[in-house]
Amino acid sequence: MKTTTEKTLLAAIAIVMLLAVLGPLWLLIASSLKSDENQIMLDFGSLRAFWVALSGISLANYREVIGDPHAPVLLFLRNSFAVITGIVFFGVFVNSLCAYALARLKFRGRGAILAVTVSLIIIPAEALAVPLLLLVNRLDLLDTLTVQIIPFIAHPFSIYLFYQFFAKLPRELDEAALVEGASPLQIYWKVIMPLSLPTVSTVAILQSLEYWNSYLWPLMATRDTGVRPVALALASFFSTPPPIWGNLMAFSVIISLPILVIYLAFQRWFIQSVVGSAVKG
Amino acid sequence: MTIKRGGEGWSAWSIMAPALLLILVFIAAPFVLAIALSFTDQRLVPNPRLATRFVCLLNYERIVGDNGFLQAFKNTALFAVAVTPLQSGIALAMAMLVNARLPARNVLRGVYFLPTVVPMVVVSIAWACLFRLDGFFNQLLSFVTFGAAGPVDWLQNESTALPSIIALSAWQGFGFQMVIYLAGLQSINPELYEAARIEGAGRWGEFRHITMPGLRNTHIFVLVTTTIAAFKLFTQVHVLTQGGPRGSTNTVTRYLYEIGFSRGRVGQAAAVAVVFFIVVFAVSMAQRLLLKEDREGRS
Numbered sequence: 001m002k003t004t005t006e007k008t009l010l011a012a013i014a015i016v017m018l019l020a021v022l023g024p025l026w027l028l029i030a031s032s033l034k035s036d037e038n039q040i041m042l043d044f045g046s047l048r049a050f051w052v053a054l055s056g057i058s059l060a061n062y063r064e065v066i067g068d069p070h071a072p073v074l075l076f077l078r079n080s081f082a083v084i085t086g087i088v089f090f091g092v093f094v095n096s097l098c099a100y101a102l103a104r105l106k107f108r109g110r111g112a113i114l115a116v117t118v119s120l121i122i123i124p125a126e127a128l129a130v131p132l133l134l135l136v137n138r139l140d141l142l143d144t145l146t147v148q149i150i151p152f153i154a155h156p157f158s159i160y161l162f163y164q165f166f167a168k169l170p171r172e173l174d175e176a177a178l179v180e181g182a183s184p185l186q187i188y189w190k191v192i193m194p195l196s197l198p199t200v201s202t203v204a205i206l207q208s209l210e211y212w213n214s215y216l217w218p219l220m221a222t223r224d225t226g227v228r229p230v231a232l233a234l235a236s237f238f239s240t241p242p243p244i245w246g247n248l249m250a251f252s253v254i255i256s257l258p259i260l261v262i263y264l265a266f267q268r269w270f271i272q273s274v275v276g277s278a279v280k281g
Numbered sequence: 282m283t284i285k286r287g288g289e290g291w292s293a294w295s296i297m298a299p300a301l302l303l304i305l306v307f308i309a310a311p312f313v314l315a316i317a318l319s320f321t322d323q324r325l326v327p328n329p330r331l332a333t334r335f336v337c338l339l340n341y342e343r344i345v346g347d348n349g350f351l352q353a354f355k356n357t358a359l360f361a362v363a364v365t366p367l368q369s370g371i372a373l374a375m376a377m378l379v380n381a382r383l384p385a386r387n388v389l390r391g392v393y394f395l396p397t398v399v400p401m402v403v404v405s406i407a408w409a410c411l412f413r414l415d416g417f418f419n420q421l422l423s424f425v426t427f428g429a430a431g432p433v434d435w436l437q438n439e440s441t442a443l444p445s446i447i448a449l450s451a452w453q454g455f456g457f458q459m460v461i462y463l464a465g466l467q468s469i470n471p472e473l474y475e476a477a478r479i480e481g482a483g484r485w486g487e488f489r490h491i492t493m494p495g496l497r498n499t500h501i502f503v504l505v506t507t508t509i510a511a512f513k514l515f516t517q518v519h520v521l522t523q524g525g526p527r528g529s530t531n532t533v534t535r536y537l538y539e540i541g542f543s544r545g546r547v548g549q550a551a552a553v554a555v556v557f558f559i560v561v562f563a564v565s566m567a568q569r570l571l572l573k574e575d576r577e578g579r580s
Contacts, residue, residue: 010378010381010383011383013374013378014378014383014389017375017378017393018389018392018393020452021392021393021395021396021452021456022392022395024396024404024407024408024411024452025395025396025399025407027407027410027411027417028403028406028407031410041415044410044413044415044416044417045413045415045416045417045419045420046417046420047417049410049416049417094299094300094303095300097296097297097299097300098296098297098299098300098301100296101293101294101296101297102297105290105292105293105296106290106293107290107293107294108290110293113297113301117304120304120308120309122509122561122562122565123308123312123558123561124509124512124513124557124561126512126513126515126534126537126557127315127537127553127554127557127558127561128308128311128312128315128554129537129538129541129542130315130325130537130541130542130547130550130551130554131310131311131312131314131315131318131547131551131554132307132311133325133542134314134318134323134325134547135306135307135310135311135314150303150307151303151307152307153303154299154300154301154303154304154307154308156304156308159300183292184292184293184296185292185296188296209397209398212400213400213401213402213516215401215402215515215516215519216515216516216534216538219519219538220538220542230400231400231401231402231516232402234400234402234403234406235402235405235516235519235520238402238405238406238409238520239520245410248406249406252402252403252406252407255400255403256399256400256403259398259399259400260395260398260399263395263398267391267394270394270398271390271394271460274394274397274457274460274461275460275461275463275464278461278464278499278502
């Protein structure tokens with residue numbers, strides 16, 4: 001159907017975009033493997049920035065970053081893992097339980113609760129940050145991992161995603177279980193949730209992506225490096241002059257690796273999650 | 282049966298209790314608090330001898346009269362206006378490319394989506410190297426102009442700082458929209474294309490009369506999410522320029538952070554938050570109206 005010229009043109013565009021996308025990432029990886037700081041700076045101005053000779057590969061930057069007592073990257077990784085595990089684990093249960101009640105149980109006020117929850121989706125966390133800070137200060141939560149987890153467990157958009165999925169499941173499932181004497185909680189756990197693993201993974205992936213990046217809230221709510229997450233730690237490392245590029249790059253690669261590995265392993269699910277996030281409205 | 286229903290009501294509320302309680306405390310309360318505080322002179326660290334007072338619309342008058350806020354608002358709007366066509370244009374082009382029967386299209390899709398999962402701070406640092414005075418972009422610029430164009434200090438120059446932030450943001454974000462466009466493209470009925478081909482439509486005609494109208498809802502979604510995302514813009518600006526040079530990359534969220542957190546003027550920050558709510562509300566109302574009009578137009 002397509003002419004050869006068209007095909008060549010498409011392939012050319014595809015390759016140019018490929019280089020544009022991979023370039024900055026190659027720059028990170030290549031620089032992180034060069035041990036000579038001056039060489040890194042010299043290379044920034046040429047194509048050598050995107051390349052490292054096999055014989056020049058050194059893991060010195062990685063060793064330095066991991067061993068640095070002032071920027072303990074492994075501690076920051078632990079903090080971010082703890083925060084995300086907390087948000088995703090509790091979030092999946094709390095939000096799916098709420099959605100289950102809204103989608104499968106009959107009670108007065110159901111419509112109102114659903115409408116309010118959906119309308120809360122658009123409220124941006126950024127705009128809530130300052131009053132939230134006053135609030136958590138009163139609760140004496142500042143400078144903890146908890147303050148980075150609890151406010152983000154209940155998530156109206158996740159409730160909505162679960163609700164949409166649950167509402168489509170056939171009613172006969174609940175009725176059959178009810179006849180056998182199951183309680184709503186048992187139906188939720190034994191019938192509904194096992195069928196909802198795709199939505200669970202969508203919610204988990206979207207939440208992880210969002211909070212691996214979290215920056216503004218921890219910047220305001222934490223001061224102690226002992227509880228700060230990776231993105232914030234890298235930013236403060238970067239803003240402390242003079243920049244040590246080799247170490248910065250190694251740090252960047254280390255904190256990107258976990259999410260990249262998960263992405264490469266579950267690529268199809270990631271992309272489906274994004275599509276799932278667009279079905280609202 | 283009535284007993285059963287009553288029982289279901291009780292268990293429904295207890296099942297929802299954790300989510301509702303958390304929403305009440307961490308979303309609804311700060312929302313109400315933001316509106317209430319915007320009419321007071323609340324400080325982050327209150328002076329124990331001075332009680333917080335009701336100040337009517339003073340905070341709103343202050344931010345409207347503050348050039349810093351107006352500049353941040355203008356930058357944010359400019360960012361939204363520039364990044365939306367750039368990013369969604371690339372996203373749509375790449376979605377069509379990946380949708381065409383190219384070899385290795387799944388690999389292409391996977392790689393184009395890659396920047397989306399790289400943390401924004403990491404992206405900022407990689408681009409900081411590219412933007413350096415002795416960096417790759419300046420070498421490229423001097424190479425293609427045969428040395429005529431001198432090196433530009435991209436992030437330190439008032440006229441190039443915001444465009445630089447726009448470029449790296451589009452690079453990071455286009456993969457997300459590409460995937461959404463891809464889903465949109467695949468939902469267009471292929472028979473429409475066949476019909477067009479029979480009628481002798483060219484590629485451009487196909488694009489204008491089938492692809493673009495077929496993607497109407499996707500366009501609206503992308504437009505709305507990008508506009509709202511523009512108002513949330515913070516990380517890359519905070520890492521790369523701290524809002525500078527001379528406020529040329531300051532954004533609404535960074536202004537809010539600066540005034541409310543760094544300077545501790547909670548009342549004024551709350552007023553900014555309320556403006557933020559109004560914008561987000563207006564944008565999503567516009568989305569509703571556009572989508573509704575579409576439904577009525579089709580039926």
